[in-house]
Amino acid sequence: MSGSKAAEPVLRVKDIVAGYGEMTILNGTTFDVRPGTITTVIGPNGAGKSTVFKTIFGMLKARSGSVTFKGQDITNAPPRRLLTLGLCYVPQGRNIFPELSVRHNLELGGVSAGAGVDVPARVEALMERFPMLRKKSGQQASTLSGGEQKLLEIARSLLLDPQLMLVDEPSIGLSPLMVQEVFGILKDLRQKGVSVLMIEQNARSALEISDDGLVLELGRTRIQDDAARLLADPRVGQLFLGGVVGDAA
Amino acid sequence: MANMINLLMAGLATGAIYALVAIGFTLLWQTSQTINFAQGEFVMLPAFFVLAALNLKAPLWLALLIGLGASLLVLGALFKRAVVDPMLRHGVLPLAICTMALSIFLKEGVKESYSAEASPFPSFVPGGNVSLLGAQISIQSVSIFVFALVVVFALQAFLMRTSTGRQMQATAQNPSVARLLGIPVERMILYTFLINAGLVALASFLVSPVYLAKFSSGETLGLAAFIAAIVGGFNQIRGAIAGGLLLGVVDNFAAAYVSTQYRGAVPLFLLIAVILFRPQGLFGRAEERTV
Ligand SMILES: Nc1ncnc2c1ncn2[C@@H]1O[C@H](COP(=O)(O)OP(=O)(O)OP(=O)(O)O)[C@@H](O)[C@H]1O
Numbered sequence A: 001m002s003g004s005k006a007a008e009p010v011l012r013v014k015d016i017v018a019g020y021g022e023m024t025i026l027n028g029t030t031f032d033v034r035p036g037t038i039t040t041v042i043g044p045n046g047a048g049k050s051t052v053f054k055t056i057f058g059m060l061k062a063r064s065g066s067v068t069f070k071g072q073d074i075t076n077a078p079p080r081r082l083l084t085l086g087l088c089y090v091p092q093g094r095n096i097f098p099e100l101s102v103r104h105n106l107e108l109g110g111v112s113a114g115a116g117v118d119v120p121a122r123v124e125a126l127m128e129r130f131p132m133l134r135k136k137s138g139q140q141a142s143t144l145s146g147g148e149q150k151l152l153e154i155a156r157s158l159l160l161d162p163q164l165m166l167v168d169e170p171s172i173g174l175s176p177l178m179v180q181e182v183f184g185i186l187k188d189l190r191q192k193g194v195s196v197l198m199i200e201q202n203a204r205s206a207l208e209i210s211d212d213g214l215v216l217e218l219g220r221t222r223i224q225d226d227a228a229r230l231l232a233d234p235r236v237g238q239l240f241l242g243g244v245v246g247d248a249a
Numbered sequence B: 001m002a003n004m005i006n007l008l009m010a011g012l013a014t015g016a017i018y019a020l021v022a023i024g025f026t027l028l029w030q031t032s033q034t035i036n037f038a039q040g041e042f043v044m045l046p047a048f049f050v051l052a053a054l055n056l057k058a059p060l061w062l063a064l065l066i067g068l069g070a071s072l073l074v075l076g077a078l079f080k081r082a083v084v085d086p087m088l089r090h091g092v093l094p095l096a097i098c099t100m101a102l103s104i105f106l107k108e109g110v111k112e113s114y115s116a117e118a119s120p121f122p123s124f125v126p127g128g129n130v131s132l133l134g135a136q137i138s139i140q141s142v143s144i145f146v147f148a149l150v151v152v153f154a155l156q157a158f159l160m161r162t163s164t165g166r167q168m169q170a171t172a173q174n175p176s177v178a179r180l181l182g183i184p185v186e187r188m189i190l191y192t193f194l195i196n197a198g199l200v201a202l203a204s205f206l207v208s209p210v211y212l213a214k215f216s217s218g219e220t221l222g223l224a225a226f227i228a229a230i231v232g233g234f235n236q237i238r239g240a241i242a243g244g245l246l247l248g249v250v251d252n253f254a255a256a257y258v259s260t261q262y263r264g265a266v267p268l269f270l271l272i273a274v275i276l277f278r279p280q281g282l283f284g285r286a287e288e289r290t291v
């Protein structure tokens, strides 16, 4: 790969148009995610942040534009294919199977595993890494606290050893301590070379651990820049950082 | 005492059949928001598949297999493709109403094309009595109870212990997340319909030797299963089992000690009592589902 650019993007979203029914939400959304980085997406409510993720992950059809993962076209590919290629997605809100045990919730992350993958061994490894999950492995997932459920979701999404994680508002509703834990996991992942694309309302804390940031407005990328520069940008500060923490209710 | 044991056994046998039907009912609701008001007719029909095969001189075992196969095809796959899939797009209520129409269609269809009379139906379990504590217990009742219980436990084991079973549960509990983990959601829903078809066929083969095969026999069965499901909590398989057994026993005792005339009202009383005192059912949780 000596001829290519130093850092070919792990994910490239280009001119995506998508929406619900007749409604168009994404109007040519374009951005890149560099390998081994954390990239945070910020923007007002209803800007289409979650919609971008759903479209990347094949839950919503892109009417035009393209999504490329490590040089492969994955536009409108079904979740199963994306998972085997090395993407994973932790949506906004609660995404567990409440009446199944913690262990079985974890195992289901391996449904799309290829023939060579030893799912039980991966489950073991994740329990090693998140002792809380082992301690509560026999419990119904609905008995976990909100933060523990988020950890379970994140752990489940790691079962197939992804290279890129999409995570939508992981900190919402979590205690400050739990937020630190979740952000810690994301930093760990980056250290291991996994790229993270995250949506966060908690813009300041998220940008502080990020390499890149982008502002999405009305389904378009307004700004894509270095996270530190975004933090310092007065336009961003005014809109998304000033008082965000206190006003979040 | 002897009489009590007899009644209890007969009640458990009836109740086990209600439970089979109620479990299917619950499964359809859980995985595809289908409230199947034709569930009683789904129990009535397989017996006629078998009778039709017997009329063509098939031996009983083959006729039962044909009946089971036809049920899986018609009450499982075809019901899903031709009724549920197209109607569910319009909502839960239109689908429920459609199943009411289907129930009338099946009833009238059997009446017109087969017979308006009750037909005897061969039993594949032995008859006769055994004595226990001075009571003459019907072997048929015991066999029905045991057979239904084995089926229920096998189903539970499948749902809890196999990967496919857990994928089915995941689909029922959170279909959108199931889809994004790569679980083949459509196939899991189809399996649910096939399981329901298998359950109603078994119920049909067990109940018809006792109560005969008749076009209208689904009316009471459907209502009983519906009530058993609600009594048990509507979203729980073990609730449907408990609800079915309870209803069967109460039903039989009421017929003996209260009045056969009021027998039909007993399930409704039970239903009202449960709704008043425990609206989420014996085993149910309050649902958070947004329909
Ligand atoms: N399933 C849906 N059907 C129809 N419209 C939808 C659906 N989901 C979202 N929308 C609409 O699409 C727009 C963008 O929604 P989206 O969830 O992407 O916003 P968001 O940027 O993630 O906002 P938030 O910060 O509140 O999570 C909103 O106007 C929303 O009302």
Ligand SMILES: [Mg+2]
Pocket (backbone or CB within 6 Å): A049, A050, A051, A092, A168
């Ligand atoms: Mg969102």
